[in-house]
Amino acid sequence: MRKKQYLLQEGDVCKTIAFVVKGALREYNVDDKGNEHILQFALEGWVISDLYSFMTSEPATYNIDALEDSELLLLTKHSQEELLKRIPKYETYSRMQMTGAYMAMQKRVTSILSMSIEDRYLSFIEMYPNIVQRVPQHMIASYMGLTPETLSRVRKKISNSL
Amino acid sequence: MRKKQYLLQEGDVCKTIAFVVKGALREYNVDDKGNEHILQFALEGWVISDLYSFMTSEPATYNIDALEDSELLLLTKHSQEELLKRIPKYETYSRMQMTGAYMAMQKRVTSILSMSIEDRYLSFIEMYPNIVQRVPQHMIASYMGLTPETLSRVRKKISNSL
Numbered sequence: 276m277r278k279k280q281y282l283l284q285e286g287d288v289c290k291t292i293a294f295v296v297k298g299a300l301r302e303y304n305v306d307d308k309g310n311e312h313i314l315q316f317a318l319e320g321w322v323i324s325d326l327y328s329f330m331t332s333e334p335a336t337y338n339i340d341a342l343e344d345s346e347l348l349l350l351t352k353h354s355q356e357e358l359l360k361r362i363p364k365y366e367t368y369s370r371m372q373m374t375g376a377y378m379a380m381q382k383r384v385t386s387i388l389s390m391s392i393e394d395r396y397l398s399f400i401e402m403y404p405n406i407v408q409r410v411p412q413h414m415i416a417s418y419m420g421l422t423p424e425t426l427s428r429v430r431k432k433i434s435n436s437l
Numbered sequence: 438m439r440k441k442q443y444l445l446q447e448g449d450v451c452k453t454i455a456f457v458v459k460g461a462l463r464e465y466n467v468d469d470k471g472n473e474h475i476l477q478f479a480l481e482g483w484v485i486s487d488l489y490s491f492m493t494s495e496p497a498t499y500n501i502d503a504l505e506d507s508e509l510l511l512l513t514k515h516s517q518e519e520l521l522k523r524i525p526k527y528e529t530y531s532r533m534q535m536t537g538a539y540m541a542m543q544k545r546v547t548s549i550l551s552m553s554i555e556d557r558y559l560s561f562i563e564m565y566p567n568i569v570q571r572v573p574q575h576m577i578a579s580y581m582g583l584t585p586e587t588l589s590r591v592r593k594k595i596s597n598s599l
Contacts (some may be wrong), residue, residue, distance in 0.1 A: 287532035293454060304547055306550040312550040314543060327540050336547075363525065370532035373539055378489050385466055385498075387549055388582045420550045 276341050282323075283339040289328035295321050298345025299409055302337050303417070311411040313418040316342075316406050322372065343411060387420065392429050395419060438503050444485075445501040451490035453511040457483050460507025461571055464499050465579070475580040478504075478568050484534065504572060549582065554591050557581060 276280065283289050295317045300404065302315040302323055314337060317323035328335040329352065358365040388397050399419065400407045407415065416426035438444065444462065445451050457479045464477040464485055476499060479485035490497040493515065520527040546559050561581065562569045569577065578588035
């Protein structure tokens with residue numbers, strides 16, 4: 276898919292789990308005031324989906340679009356069920372992958388609750404150096420729940436203290 | 438275990454996943470300034486653990502203690518491996534349970550990023566009415582990343598508008 280194309284739009288049912296072979300995507304929701312809030316980025320080797328919509332067939336509450344020209348491997352619910360039935364190791368892989376995603380999300384909640392904005396940004400660039408290089412700063416601000424101005428101030432403060 | 442007893446202290450390795458048979462527990466970390474930040478509550482039927490420490494045998498970064506006298510079913514890593522080996526349905530259960538926990542955590546991040554404090558609290562009491570009844574308000578404030586004063590102001594505002 277090409278840059279800026281949608282894989283999923285809010286209100287549609289999410290019919291696939293996408294494995295990113297090449298490229299970069301983001302998953303985000305839009306609040307009452309029209310502001311975008313990024314839940315997740317996905318680069319090569321990562322997985323992206325509106326999991327709740329995929330599992331329940333309820334309308335998606337998130338949008339997913341491409342930040343770069345991307346190649347995806349799409350897994351439908353039917354293919355996933357077939358894989359789970361036929362390849363026990365896929366179930367193990369899937370459980371481990373979900374455990375990893377859950378632990379990363381726990382870490383993110385704890386960093387929001389208990390770390391200063393400076394430390395949160397330093398931890399983000401340490402964990403995800405590739406995202407920092409490939410994603411525009413205003414999207415990283417959105418992911419962190421900051422305005423672009425606040426993030427820019429934090430980055431200046433950090434670079435001055437180096 | 439009795440109320441206020443620890444199941445896990447930061448710095449120790451987390452050796453078990455705990456299924457709550459009866460009672461209530463919380464999992465929290467302590468920041469540089471000594472403030473507690475609650476990652477999770479667990480009531481009957483829920484699971485609680487420092488999963489990263491459990492998986493990697495690294496020292497725990499969270500504490501877990503009992504908010505009420507509680508009865509737990511403790512699963513060690515060895516028991517978990519045995520269950521996974523012998524009972525394929527346990528792997529399915531475990532994958533689904535992890536998927537549910539991950540989706541709940543996604544929802545929490547999105548609510549922090551994109552909802553007003555009032556709406557976050559209303560959504561919390563709708564999702565977790567039992568927690569609101571059994572857990573002191575200052576702990577719910579800690580879970581939401583608010584001061585007890587802010588939460589108390591939000592609750593007054595909500596009850597005035599009813």
